[in-house]
Amino acid sequence: MAESVSDRQARERKEVLVRHARERKEVEDRHAREVQELKERFARESGPVKRRRVATAGTERLRNPKLYVLGGKSGAVMFSSAERLDPASGHWNDDGVEPMCAKRSRFAAVVLQGRMYVLGGNDFRSSPTDSVEVLDAVSGEWGAGPRMLSARADLGAAVLAGRLYAVGGMNEDSEELATVEYLDPETGRWTEASPMPSGPRCGHCVAALGDRLYVLGGFDGQSVVSSVHCLSAETGLWEAVAPMSTPRKDFAVACLEGELYALGGHDDEAAQLETVEKFDPSVGLWSPAPAMHSERCGLAAAVLEGELYAIGGRDESYELLSSVERFVPRAGVWVEAMPLSTARNDHAAVVLGDPAR
Numbered sequence: 419m420a421e422s423v424s425d426r427q428a429r430e431r432k433e434v435l436v437r438h439a440r441e442r443k444e445v446e447d448r449h450a451r452e453v454q455e456l457k458e459r460f461a462r463e464s465g466p467v468k469r470r471r472v473a474t475a476g477t478e479r480l481r482n483p484k485l486y487v488l489g490g491k492s493g494a495v496m497f498s499s500a501e502r503l504d505p506a507s508g509h510w511n512d513d514g515v516e517p518m519c520a521k522r523s524r525f526a527a528v529v530l531q532g533r534m535y536v537l538g539g540n541d542f543r544s545s546p547t548d549s550v551e552v553l554d555a556v557s558g559e560w561g562a563g564p565r566m567l568s569a570r571a572d573l574g575a576a577v578l579a580g581r582l583y584a585v586g587g588m589n590e591d592s593e594e595l596a597t598v599e600y601l602d603p604e605t606g607r608w609t610e611a612s613p614m615p616s617g618p619r620c621g622h623c624v625a626a627l628g629d630r631l632y633v634l635g636g637f638d639g640q641s642v643v644s645s646v647h648c649l650s651a652e653t654g655l656w657e658a659v660a661p662m663s664t665p666r667k668d669f670a671v672a673c674l675e676g677e678l679y680a681l682g683g684h685d686d687e688a689a690q691l692e693t694v695e696k697f698d699p700s701v702g703l704w705s706p707a708p709a710m711h712s713e714r715c716g717l718a719a720a721v722l723e724g725e726l727y728a729i730g731g732r733d734e735s736y737e738l739l740s741s742v743e744r745f746v747p748r749a750g751v752w753v754e755a756m757p758l759s760t761a762r763n764d765h766a767a768v769v770l771g772d773p774a775r
């Protein structure tokens with residue numbers, strides 16, 4: 419009996435699906451072999467892998483550093499809770515970790531003089547706040563810090579030359595901000611600094627590297643941008659540097675081995691990104707870095723013991739993520755890490771340890 423057209427089409431469709439599945443498995447198996455071969459080659463050439471401590475803001479004068487994840491949201495639920503990764507055990511837990519005094523999302527967190535500062539963000543009413551909290555590494559207790567001059571959510575922050583800078587964000591009227599202010603920990607006072615010459619930004623990232631404060635990407639009120647500007651600690655002047663290859667908002671930035679890494683976020687077409695790029699300040703250029711395993715927007719990132727962690731966020735389906743992956747620069751690969759106990763986005767991550775004796 420002759421095969422009907424519909425039967426033939428069904429058979430051919432099934433054959434195509436089977437072939438595609440077989441080819442996909444072959445690609446995945448080949449990739450796994452190549453990654454394993456790469457790791458083995460590095461092990462042979464370099465000897466036993468030892469994690470190298472890389473000096474970054476907040477860890478260079480600390481002992482026993484641990485990675486903290488704070489606040490954020492899961493759907494309509496906003497958190498004040500924190501959890502901590504102990505690199506010795508590789509596990510996250512909240513044992514002995516005090517929650518913040520207030521629930522926050524889209525805030526900033528940094529370490530200055532052995533103390534963790536969380537600033538701004540949206541409060542439990544989803545309204546931008548000017549409040550600041552400080553966690554003392556010795557006592558493990560939170561206290562109120564000096565309030566910023568302006569309420570800011572979706573801001574960026576970093577420490578430059580002993581000062582804590584709060585950059586841009588969105589105010590109570592949902593207006594993007596170009597203003598910048600800094601906290602002098604000796605006086606406990608915030609002071610206005612030169613505003614960003616690029617204009618207002620929110621959903622951007624801020625990082626300090628060397629004697630410069632970098633402001634990257636974000637939303638300028640009209641579009642998602644790729645531009646990058648830096649503030650010199652010596653002159654107090656802003657200058658433009660090479661833009662990222664991709665416009666990014668709600669992404670993360672971290673400093674690793676003297677370079678800036680920009681991870682994930684979404685582009686100007688609202689596509690969630692798994693791509694990573696890095697900036698070498700010695701040559702002033704961006705270059706591609708290995709992509710993460712998952713698209714991540716609203717993620718957090720931090721460097722712990724020489725490895726870059728990408729934490730939580732939401733994927734291309736806007737599903738919240740508890741997954742964590744870490745980039746091992748020596749091998750040039752991302753590997754899975756222990757997931758968070760709670761899926762989060764719009765959170766913050768910092769590394770804090772015991773103050774130096």
